[in-house]
Each structure stands twice: as C-alpha cells, then as structure tokens.
Amino acid sequence: MKPRAILLIVVAFALGAFAAGSIGVRVIREVRTAEGATSLPPSVTTTSQPQDPVTFQVSPTETIIGSAALVPTTLDSSGSSVAIGYDLVTLAPHAGVESWMAFFVSVGGTEIGDLDHVYPRGWSIDTEGGSFPGGPANPTTRVARFDVEEGFSLSDITDVRITDAVALFPLDVPFTLSQDEPRREIAEGVTVELLNVSDQGTSTIVQVGVSFDPLVFDAVFIDGDGPGWRSAVREAEGRPRFNLTWVGGGIPADIPLVMEAAVWVPLSGEFAVSLEGLR
Amino acid sequence: MSDDPNPDYRDLLRSPYDPDPDDGAGRSGEGDSELPWVPAVVAAALGAFLVGAFVVYAVVAGPVEDEVLVDESTTTTQAVPVQATEVPDGFVAITDEIGARVVSVDTSAHAITVAVSTAVAGTLDPAEVEPLHVAYWVLDDGDTADANPMVRQYEIIGSLGNVTVDFPPQASLREPEIIPYLASGETTSHTLTLELDASVPQVLGGMMIDFGNGRVVVIDELTIADGWGWVAWSTLGDAVAMVDVIVTFEGTDDPGSDMIDPTRLASAHLQTPGFFGAQVPPPLYGFTGSASLVRAGEPLSSVNSPTAITVDITATVPDSVVQGSPIPLPSGG
Numbered sequence: 149m150k151p152r153a154i155l156l157i158v159v160a161f162a163l164g165a166f167a168a169g170s171i172g173v174r175v176i177r178e179v180r181t182a183e184g185a186t187s188l189p190p191s192v193t194t195t196s197q198p199q200d201p202v203t204f205q206v207s208p209t210e211t212i213i214g215s216a217a218l219v220p221t222t223l224d225s226s227g228s229s230v231a232i233g234y235d236l237v238t239l240a241p242h243a244g245v246e247s248w249m250a251f252f253v254s255v256g257g258t259e260i261g262d263l264d265h266v267y268p269r270g271w272s273i274d275t276e277g278g279s280f281p282g283g284p285a286n287p288t289t290r291v292a293r294f295d296v297e298e299g300f301s302l303s304d305i306t307d308v309r310i311t312d313a314v315a316l317f318p319l320d321v322p323f324t325l326s327q328d329e330p331r332r333e334i335a336e337g338v339t340v341e342l343l344n345v346s347d348q349g350t351s352t353i354v355q356v357g358v359s360f361d362p363l364v365f366d367a368v369f370i371d372g373d374g375p376g377w378r379s380a381v382r383e384a385e386g387r388p389r390f391n392l393t394w395v396g397g398g399i400p401a402d403i404p405l406v407m408e409a410a411v412w413v414p415l416s417g418e419f420a421v422s423l424e425g426l427r
Numbered sequence: 428m429s430d431d432p433n434p435d436y437r438d439l440l441r442s443p444y445d446p447d448p449d450d451g452a453g454r455s456g457e458g459d460s461e462l463p464w465v466p467a468v469v470a471a472a473l474g475a476f477l478v479g480a481f482v483v484y485a486v487v488a489g490p491v492e493d494e495v496l497v498d499e500s501t502t503t504t505q506a507v508p509v510q511a512t513e514v515p516d517g518f519v520a521i522t523d524e525i526g527a528r529v530v531s532v533d534t535s536a537h538a539i540t541v542a543v544s545t546a547v548a549g550t551l552d553p554a555e556v557e558p559l560h561v562a563y564w565v566l567d568d569g570d571t572a573d574a575n576p577m578v579r580q581y582e583i584i585g586s587l588g589n590v591t592v593d594f595p596p597q598a599s600l601r602e603p604e605i606i607p608y609l610a611s612g613e614t615t616s617h618t619l620t621l622e623l624d625a626s627v628p629q630v631l632g633g634m635m636i637d638f639g640n641g642r643v644v645v646i647d648e649l650t651i652a653d654g655w656g657w658v659a660w661s662t663l664g665d666a667v668a669m670v671d672v673i674v675t676f677e678g679t680d681d682p683g684s685d686m687i688d689p690t691r692l693a694s695a696h697l698q699t700p701g702f703f704g705a706q707v708p709p710p711l712y713g714f715t716g717s718a719s720l721v722r723a724g725e726p727l728s729s730v731n732s733p734t735a736i737t738v739d740i741t742a743t744v745p746d747s748v749v750q751g752s753p754i755p756l757p758s759g760g
Contacts, residue, residue: 161470214530215546215588239546240588241525241556265586315530317542318583318591335535371719375650375657379721395655410583413531413542416757417517 209422214315214415215240216266223426225302230273230282230294232308232421236266264288267412268419270312275304281311287366302427310419314412316366321409322373324402325356334407337361338368343389345399351378352394354403357387366410373406521607521751524548524556529605529756530589538578538593539566541605541756545588558588562610562667562712562748566594568601575599580711590711604753610667610712610745619646621738625677627727628652629736636742642666644742651736653727656692656720660742667712669743671697672720678734679724692722712745 210217215238222233267287273280273294282294323334330342337360344355356370368388371380376396383389392405518526530542541564547553564577575598582590592605617636623629634646641664650657651674658672674692691697695707710716725731 157466157470161473212546215544238587239553241545241547241553241558242587243553243555243557245558245587265589315542315544315589316583316586317530317589318581318586319540320581320591320593321535322537374717375648377719378655379719395652410586415530 209424210237211310211419211421212239213268213310213313213419214266218266218268218310218419218421220308220421220423220426223302223423225296225300228296228298228300230280230296230300230302232271232292232294232423234268234290234292234421236290265316265410266313267315268292268310268313270310271421272307272309272311273305274307274309275300276306277304283312305423305427308421308423310421313415313419315415316410317413319407319409319411321407322404323407324404326402328401335409335411337364338407338409340370340405340407342403345403350395352399354392354394354399356390356392356405358390358407359387360409364412366412368407368409371406371408373404518544518546518548519752519754520548521545521559521754522609524551525559527559527607527754529754532600532603532756534596534600536596538596539598539600541566541592541594543590543592543605543754545590559607560610560712560745561590561607561751562745563608563714564592564594565606565608566598566600567604567606567753568599573599574606576714579713579716582708582711584708600756603756605756606753607751608748609751611747611749613746614743615746616741616743619740619742621740623651623736623738625733625735627736631738634740636740638666638742638744640664642744644668644670644744646670646740649738649740651692651720651738654722656722657717658720658740659715659717661715665714666744667714667748668716669710669712670716670718671710671741672718673697673739673741674720675737675739676722676724676727676733677737679727679731690724692720694718695721 210219212218213236217237217239219235219237220232221235222231224231224233264287267284269283269287271281271283271292271294273282273296280294280296283292284290285293319335321334321338323332323340325332325340325342327342327345331339332341333339339359341357341359342354343357344353346353354372358368358370360368369380369382370390370392371377372392372394376394378393378395380390380392383391394403518528521527524547525545526548527543527545530544532542533540545559547556561580564580566575566577567573575594578593578595580590580592615638617638619634619636621631621634629651631649631651632647634649636644636646638644643663643666644660645663646658646660648657648659649672656672656674658670660668660670662668671694676690676692679690694710696709710718727733
C-alpha cells in the first residue's frame with residue numbers, strides 16, 4: 149500500500165475515534181451527573197438542586213426561631229402605630245406524637261401545633277432615622293405592635309428584627325423546706341415559702357407559697373418528692389399556693405419537695421424578619 | 428534520471444500530487460481513483476465503533492474506584508460530605524432527618540441543666556418525621572475519662588421539639604459538648620406481673636426484669652397505699668429503660684368515670700391519656716427513674732375493698748444504641 153494511503157487511513161481512523169469520543173465523554177458526564185443526583189449517600193448534599201415545596205414550608209420568607217418558623221402575614225400602619233401579623237409553624241418532628249401531648253388543635257381537619265411555647269417577645273423596626281422597639285403583648289398573640297412617629301411610612305422600613313426570643317422548656321428542681329429555713333429561692337426568679345404545716349388525723353397538710361417572675365416562668369407546680377405524698381392541689385385563686393398531703397408517718401424536718409416548672413429560655417442571637425410581599 | 432545523484436531524496440520530497448515518474452503519465456482523473464477512500468471510510472468507522480464501544484462500557488460500568496467526577500456547571504463538588512440536608516440556623520445534624528442544638532446551659536447546686544431544641548432538616552414535613560429517641564446523653568469535655576452521663580432527660584406537654592437534660596452538678600464544662608446516644612431499631616418490652624394479697628400499704632423491692640446481655644431493670648422500691656403509690660427503679664449494665672407500673676385493685680367499684688380507670692393506681696400519664704388537662708408526659712429513657720402513682724377511684728373502705736392486688740411492671744429497653752453527632756454547648760455555657 150502506498151504511504152499516502154496508509155496516512156489517509158490513519159487520519160480517518162483518528163477522526164472517527166475523536167468524533168465518537170467527543171460525543172461519548174459528554175454522554176458519560178450527563179449520565180453520571182444524573183445518577184449522582186439520586187444516588188449520593190445521605191450525608192452528601194448538592195446545593196444546586198431545586199427542592200420541592202412541602203406543606204410545612206409555608207413561605208420562603210419564614211424566619212427560623214428555635215424549633216419553629218415565624219411567617220409574617222400582614223403589615224398595617226395607622227397613625228403612629230405599625231402592626232406586623234405573623235404565624236408560627238412547628239419544625240419539631242412529631243410523627244406519632246399524641247395530639248394531646250402536643251396541645252395540637254384541629255383547624256379545618258388539619259392538626260396544627262399550638263406554638264405558644266415559642267415567644268418572639270422583642271422586635272425592632274429599623275429605618276434610616278432610627279429604630280422603633282415593639283413586640284406582641286403575650287405568647288398567644290400573633291401581632292407585633294410598634295409605636296412610631298407621626299408621618300411614618302412603611303416604605304421607610306429598612307429592617308425588621310426579632311431581638312428577644314424565648315422558648316418554653318421544662319425545669320424540675322428538687323428542694324427541701326423546713327421550719328428553720330422556710331423561705332428559699334430555688335431557681336433564679338422563683339422563691340418558695342413554707343406557709344403552714346398542720347396535722348389532720350393521720351395526715352399532715354403542708355402549705356407552700358410560690359412567687360415567680362412571669363417573664364421567666366410560664367408555670368410553676370409544687371409537688372411532694374418521694375414516697376409518702378398524695379397528689380398536690382393548687383389553690384384555685386389568689387397567689388400560687390399549693391396544698392400537699394403527707395401520709396408517710398411523721399413528717400421529716402427537711403420536707404422533700406420538687407418544683408415542676410415551665411421556664412422561658414432565651415434563644416441567643418437576633419432573627420431577621422422579611423416583609424417581602426407585604427408592602 | 429541517471430544524472431540525479433540522490434534519487435531517493437527526490438522520491439521522499441515528492442508531493443503526492445506529483446505525477447508518478449514511473450508511470451509516465453501526468454495528473455489525470457484516473458489518478459484520483461488511486462486514493463484509498465474506501466479503506467479510509469472503513470478506518471473512520473472502525474475508530475468510531477471502538478471508541479463508541481468504550482463509551483457504552485463506561486456508562487454501564489460506572490466510574491472506577493478513586494475516580495472523582497466534577498460537575499463543571501456548579502461550584503459545588505458533589506463528593507464533599509456535609510450534613511444530611513440543610514438544617515435550620517445553628518442546628519447540628521443528628522440524623523439524616525433531624526437537627527438539634529443546645530439553647531442554654533444552667534448550672535445550679537442540683538444539676539447542670541441543658542436545654543436542647545430539635546427541628547427537621549431541609550424541606551421535610553415535621554408531621555412525617557418521628558422525634559429523636561435518645562437513649563441517653565453524655566456531657567463530654569473531650570476527655571473520655573471525664574465523660575458524664577445524664578442524670579435524666581424530660582419533656583413538657585405542649586413544648587414540641589424541646590427536651591431538658593440534667594447532668595451531675597460536678598461535671599466539667601471544659602471544652603463542652605453533649606453527645607446523644609440514639610435508641611435505634613426495635614425495642615423490647617417485658618411485663619412482670621405480681622399477684623398480691625389485698626392488704627395496704629405494702630412496700631416491695633428487689634424485683635428484677637432481665638433483658639439479657641447484662642441489661643437488667645431493678646425495681647428498688649414499690650409502695651402501694653390506698654390512694655397513692657411510689658415506684659423507684661434503676662438499671663444494671665449501663666442499660667436504659669422506660670418503666671411503667673399499673674396497680675389494679677381487683678374488685679373495687681366503678682364510680683362511673685369512663686375517662687379514668689378507677690381500679691388503677693398508676694402514673695398520671697397512664698391515668699389520663701388523651702385528657703387535655705393532663706400535665707404529665709410519658710417518661711423518656713433513663714438509667715434510673717421514679718414516679719408517683721395516683722388513683723382516681725372511690726376511696727377504699729369496708730364497702731369498697733379490693734379482693735386482691737395485681738401489679739404489672741412493664742419495662743422497655745432499646746435493642747441497640749448508636750452514637751450521634753456531638754452538639755457544642757453555647758460559648759460561655
């Protein structure tokens with residue numbers, strides 16, 4: 149065979165291989181990229197993949213506070229007042245949790261967490277000219293109100309921040325009271341006092357008073373600690389007082405008790421709130 | 428030709444389009460037919476076929492070990508392992524579905540108290556994800572010898588996703604983090620039933636429920652009185668358990684309540700399940716535990732006395748425990 153014929157055959161072979169290779173490499177890359185999107189191990193994430201919306205993600209402008217999402221719903225202004233309405237949606241996993249455990253309420257056939265245990269109590273509206281503090285009146289309110297100056301325009305708002313958010317946690321504290329030490333601060337913001345001890349037949353009635361800062365504690369219950377106690381009863385009205393019945397024989401000098409409380413725990417940091425779509 | 432001293436060089440320097448000196452003819456159309464087009468086409472097809480076959484093989488076989496595929500269309504390298512999916516602000520991924528973070532740490536005379544929040548990851552629906560089932564927590568300062576297991580963990584009704592964990596007050600808080608040890612897989616429950624005479628009060632102790640592999644639940648004290656009771660239990664072999672006790676006063680009457688079984692003396696969460704005013708949640712796993720037993724039936728009397736007492740002690744243990752990711756405590760905690 150002539151040298152030029154050999155050269156031409158070689159060049160043709162190379163061109164054919166190159167063309168097929170170019171197409172093939174692209175095919176390999178696309179196939180493996182598609183596989184990678186579905187077969188990566190659970191510990192791997194890809195930020196470029198769009199995520200499908202699901203029911204709990206009620207708004208892309210939600211703010212995560214503790215184990216809940218805050219979603220602004222309304223923005224109103226009248227005179228020297230601004231009001232921001234919002235919803236709280238739980239992010240806490242709760243499949244299989246009894247509804248009575250979660251204090252769920254049923255709305256339109258859908259169970260929704262009653263998220264009074266997340267309390268965004270301090271807010272701030274920021275403008276070029278300054279900041280205006282505000283917030284909801286209590287944990288069950290879903291409106292944050294702000295006093296602003298006359299002539300305030302919603303378009304002046306540059307930022308909205310939650311500056312003080314708290315969440316409700318249980319706190320159990322065992323303690324003792326005695327005639328020698330009838331009054332004690334058993335946790336920061338909670339003081340208990342032995343008010344009375346009286347025999348009643350084979351039982352002993354122990355009366356304990358409690359004072360606590362409602363900004364720190366949502367609820368406080370006093371119970372007996374250990375064997376020998378019947379169920380404690382809280383007095384219906386007035387200051388928090390608890391009547392406990394001891395049936396364990398002679399009552400100990402150091403009376404064993406326990407505080408079972410729900411305490412507001414501050415969540416560190418500030419939380420930016422988006423008003424997108426509300427003005 | 429004979430005057431050419433270097434005929435071989437001339438031959439080499441000749442263009443393929445030069446006439447062949449040997450055939451005595453100039454360039455003509457006939458000369459084109461001598462180019463090997465058919466073999467060239469066959470060669471090109473052969474090359475494409477061979478490379479194409481390799482492509483098919485590569486697609487089917489997948490990447491070879493250690494091969495790293497980089498998607499040039501994004502700056503994200505897919506092979507970098509990070510947390511399972513995006514979890515909300517400040518949370519550590521504990522499982523593929525749940526993140527947790529420590530909200531606060533409080534030190535007092537009776538305990539180091541740690542508040543932990545949990546939330547679902549990414550776009551998961553929290554109604555479809557089970558809460559964390561933590562067998563126990565360990566407060567670790569980076570030195571295994573100084574790791575402190577929890578004293579107890581507990582929840583409150585209505586505060587979804589939040590749990591409080593108590594650690595020994597003397598535990599170290601140097602380089603602190605807490606580690607959840609997750610109860611994974613199935614659980615095993617055993618019920619120990621005691622048939623007792625009808626007398627009250629009775630104080631029992633020392634009953635054991637053996638789950639094997641050194642996992643034993645010990646009922647340290649069980650007091651049964653007419654209107655109250657008390658149980659305290661512990662475990663052997665570093666086991667964790669949940670324990671419930673139901674005392675039944677056989678033969679006592681029913682005051683008519685269909686919400687609360689009047690014959691039973693039990694933990695409040697068992698007495699009033701589903702009752703909205705109930706304040707006592709079910710217990711979580713623990714190394715030890717105690718509970719008051721309450722009863723809502725008519726007081727025992729000569730006309731309402733039990734004929735016998737039955738005690739059902741049910742203990743539940745996780746079949747396996749897996750260490751989760753450490754969660755740092757807040758600075759200054």
